[in-house]
Amino acid sequence: MNPKEYKHFYNEVGRLNGWDFSTLRVTVEGAAWNxxxxxxxxxxxxxxxxxxxxxGGEALLALADSALLLVGIDQSxxxxxxxxxxxGSSGRSNVRFxxxxxxxxxxxxxxxxxxxxxHSEFYAKEAARVLTKNGVFLTQQVSEGDKNNLKQAFGxxxxxxxxxxxxxxxxxxxxxxxxxxxxxxxxxxxTEYYHxxxxxxxxxxxxxxxxxxxxxxxxxxxxxxxxxEHQTDQGIRTNAERFIIIAEK
Numbered sequence: 624m625n626p627k628e629y630k631h632f633y634n635e636v637g638r639l640n641g642w643d644f645s646t647l648r649v650t651v652e653g654a655a656w657n658x659x660x661x662x663x664x665x666x667x668x669x670x671x672x673x674x675x676x677x678x679g680g681e682a683l684l685a686l687a688d689s690a691l692l693l694v695g696i697d698q699s700x701x702x703x704x705x706x707x708x709x710x711g712s713s714g715r716s717n718v719r720f721x722x723x724x725x726x727x728x729x730x731x732x733x734x735x736x737x738x739x740x741x742h743s744e745f746y747a748k749e750a751a752r753v754l755t756k757n758g759v760f761l762t763q764q765v766s767e768g769d770k771n772n773l774k775q776a777f778g779x780x781x782x783x784x785x786x787x788x789x790x791x792x793x794x795x796x797x798x799x800x801x802x803x804x805x806x807x808x809x810x811x812x813x814t815e816y817y818h819x820x821x822x823x824x825x826x827x828x829x830x831x832x833x834x835x836x837x838x839x840x841x842x843x844x845x846x847x848x849x850x851x852e853h854q855t856d857q858g859i860r861t862n863a864e865r866f867i868i869i870a871e872k
Contacts, residue, residue, distance in 0.1 A: 643679055643681045643705075644825075644826070644829070645681070646825070647817070647822050647825060647826060648817070648818035648819065648822050648858075649815055649816065649817050649818065649822060649858070650815070650816040650818070650857055650858060651813050651814070651815050651816075651863060652813060652814045652815075652816075653811060653812070653813035653814055654811055654813040654863065654865075655809065655810075655811035655813075656809070656811070656867060658682075658741055658761075658763040658867065659682060659685060659686060661761060661763075661867065661869070662686060662689070662737070662739050662761055663686065663689045665737055665759050665761065665869075666686070666689040666690045666736075666737055667690075667736070668689075668690070668691060669690075669691050670689075670690040670691060670735075670736035670737055671690065671691060671692045671693075671694070671734065671735050671736055671737075672686070672689075672690045672692070672693045672694070672735060672736065672737040672738070672739065673693075673694050673695075673696070673728075673730070673734075673735045673737070673738045673739070673753065674693065674694070674695040674696070674738075674739045674740070674741075675696060675725045675738065675739070675740040675743055675745050675750070676696075676697060676725065676740055676741065676742070676743020676744065676745070677695030677696060677697050677702070677706060677720065678697060678699075678702050678705075678706070678743075679702055679705035679706050679709055680695050680705070680706035680709050680710060680718070680720055681709060682741060683695045683718060684709060684710065684713050684715060684718060687713070687715045687717060687718055690717075690736075690737065691717065692717050692718075692719070693717060693718045693719070694718075694719045694720075694721060694735075695718070695719070695720045695721070696720070696721050696722070696723035696725070696728075697720070697722065697723070698722070698723070698724055698725075700722065703720055703721075703722055706720040707720060725740075725743070725744060725745050725746055725749065726746050726749065727749070728749045728750075728752070728753050730753045731753070732752055732753065733753070733754065733755045733756065733758075734753050734755075735753050735754055735755065735758060736754075736755050736758050736759075737758065737759055737760075737761070738750045738753065738754055738758070738759075738760045738761075739760075739761050739762070740760075740761075740762040740763075741762070741763050742763065742764060742765055745762060745794075747794070747797040747798045747800065747801035747803075748797075748800075748801045750798075750801070751798075751801040751802050751803060751872060754872050755872070756872060757871070757872060758871075758872045759869065759870065759871050759872070760798070760803065760868075760869075760870045760871075760872070761867065761868070761869050761870075762794065762867065762868050763865055763866070763867045764790060764791070764794070764865070764866055764867075764868075765781065765782070765864070765865060766782075766787070766788075766790070766791065766810065766812075766864035766865055766866050767782040767785045767786065767787050767788070767789065767790065767864070768787060768812065768862070768864040769781070769782070769832070769862065769863060769864040769865070770832050770861050770862065770863075771861075771862055771864075772849070772853060772860075772861055772862070773827075773832060773833060773849065773861055774832075774833070776845055776846075776848070776849040776852075777833045777836075777842070777845055779833060779834060780832055780833050780834070781830075781831050781832050781833075781834070790866075791808055791810070791866045791868070794868055795808055795868060798868065798870045802872070803870040803871060803872055804871055804872060805870070805871040806868065806869075806870045806871075807868070807869045807870075808866060808867070808868050809866065809867050809869075810864070810865070810866045810867075811864070811865055811866075812862055812863075812864045813862065813863045813864075813865075814860060814861075814862055814863075815860070815861050815862060815863050816855065816857040816858030816859065816860055817858050817859040817861070818858045818859075819858075819859075820846075820850055820859070822858075822859075823846070823850070823859055824846070827846075
């Protein structure tokens with residue numbers, strides 16, 4: 624997808640589903656960390672936390688007990704509509720959601736103790752600017768090799784044919800240039816087993832893994848063949864490749 628197409632896709636997904644995949648029935652083997660647990664380990668009760676690309680706010684609301692104030696931002700009005708609904712249902716009083724571009728954060732310098740970003744674009748200089756001294760930035764991103772067998776089957780996909788490690792290396796370099804003193808990177812390539820075809824279709828419908836999935840009838844023929852070839856006793860096998868960067872200011 625080009626940026627305009629992705630923005631439209633993300634906005635529509637936001638209204639329909641938010642960034643909530645909790646209903647998916649999937650077994651994961653080999654994941655080296657849980658991003659929310661990583662964030663919690665860096666939070667203190669008096670901290671103020673910013674979440675960039677918060678989506679429907681599902682992950683941020685789950686962190687509400689970990690900090691004094693949590694602010695989630697997103698460019699998508701559709702996502703923020705879902706986030707507002709989720710906030711109302713949660714009863715949380717220490718979480719806020721704002722419409723904002725990550726490239727221009729409308730916050731004072733050194734305002735946040737922790738800044739997070741999960742599977743979304745960020746700008747290292749802005750993240751560094753709004754962080755306090757000794758603050759920490761954490762991001763988890765989708766690596767180029769994610770869902771590799773699916774992309775091969777369809778002949779297209781998110782970061783299809785991009786150089787392995789390119790995104791991680793670019794972000795690490797940008798964080799270093801922004802003045803972060805200590806930067807750690809970690810990676811994993813886990814095996815995923817989707818329990819049913821419906822679970823896999825839900826994933827493809829609400830993520831950009833295979834752009835424009837389902838717009839052409841041949842996509843479902845390809846998917847059926849993929850399921851036949853990758854069906855196991857545990858489910859339909861693919862992979863989840865992720866990296867995390869922890870940068871201390």
